[in-house]
């Protein structure tokens with residue numbers, strides 16, 4: 086499984102899924118969790134802000150992996166950085182591929198969270214009972230078995246089932262490539278004026294004409 090990328094700022098250039106702490110770490114300076122990673126909010130509580138790249142929010146699995154990763158890493162930093170810690174140590178702890186460092190453990194934590202999520206989704210698909218749920222479950226099964234070759238073969242019936250049932254949360258049961266296909270098709274339907282999408286109670290509501 087691909088690992089999340091992140092940065093305790095300054096760990097290098099490039100694109101990261103999320104960042105926390107300082108943007109630049111000086112190897113010769115000393116840092117502490119309180120004040121350097123966490124900061125005081127207006128309401129008086131101390132929090133460690135995490136900045137997540139917008140693209141991450143397009144996939145359930147990516148969100149789960151990234152957030153679990155950052156929580157794991159920040160919790161290790163919180164424990165280790167109760168005392169002053171050198172910037173050199175901080176940079177080392179966030180390097181990938183070194184067993185036992187924060188980033189290494191965080192990759193494991195992120196993967197475990199995604200696996201737990203997939204198991205939950207599989208269980209939910211097994212226990213689907215309504216007519217619309219069954220349509221989606223059947224197509225997802227066919228997709229997973231490789232008996233349908235085009236994402237659209239799953240996406241079209243899924244859009245119809247979600248739209249007719251009014252259950253936007255069924256979308257999250259679709260495999261990632263199908264979610265992407267559904268988003269693209271729905272955007273096209275809306276652009277063509279054959280579909281309206283609204284949000285009701287935090288759930289997307291779609292009407293196809």
Ligand SMILES: [Zn+2]
Pocket residue numbers: 090091092154158179187188189191192
């Ligand atoms: Zn990391």
